[in-house]
Amino acid sequence: MGFTGFTGEAFEFYEGLQADNSKPYWTAHKADYERHVREPLAELCAELEDEFGAVKLFRPYRDVRFSKDKTPYKTHQGGHSKGFYLQLDADGIMVAGGMYAPSPDQLRRYRAAVDSETPGRELHAIVGGLRDAGLEIGGDRLKTRPRGTPEDHPRLDLLRHRSLYAHEGWPADECVGDPEVVTRVRDSWRRLRPLVDWGLEHIGPPDFTR
DSSP states (O other), X not given: OOOOOBOHHHHHHXXXXXXOOSHHHHHHHHHHIIIIIIHHHHHHHHHXXXXXXXXXXXXXXXXXXXXXXXXXXXXXXXXEETTEXXXXXXXXXXXXXXXXXOOHXXXXXXHHHHHSHXXXXXXXXXXHHHHHTTOEEEOOBOSSOOTTOOTTOTTHHHHTBSSEEEEEEEEGGGTBTOTTHXXXXXXXXXXXHHHHHHHHHHTOOOOTTO
């Protein structure tokens, strides 16, 4: 059976989890999570696999070992494939693509590529095109500039990024019962492909296990 859309229960589940992020809530509603969140999201991802490769869904449990926040469960369900990202939460659906959490070596390669004329200009054009298409540009950024970078560098804004991605999304009420969500995600990932491909070429594949 292919993807037929999400139910309102998918978003209501996360509304409840935001209000009560506890094991009793999770245990009482785990069947809702499996039926209304994980199963349809897996079906959606399966329809994207032929073009974007297998999409791996993240575990719903948070790693709290080194975090001050000890809430045990993620308040969203995400999935990823080679730099592409998809997420469902109480507010709706978000899709993204780019560089999320680079290793120190990857960050060095990113800055070297941005500093170089040809790949740097390519990335500047890609990011500008995505912004013009209505996508938001996100990522962690330095407040000043990387050490040794001149103030008048033509791509200083890009060099400040410690992570760089573009994203867009749709509210929950536009996604309930709509099988065309898979088309929206596919079209969005196609728009994001130049950014993802640039990262794969100049930085390397993302490591979502870190």
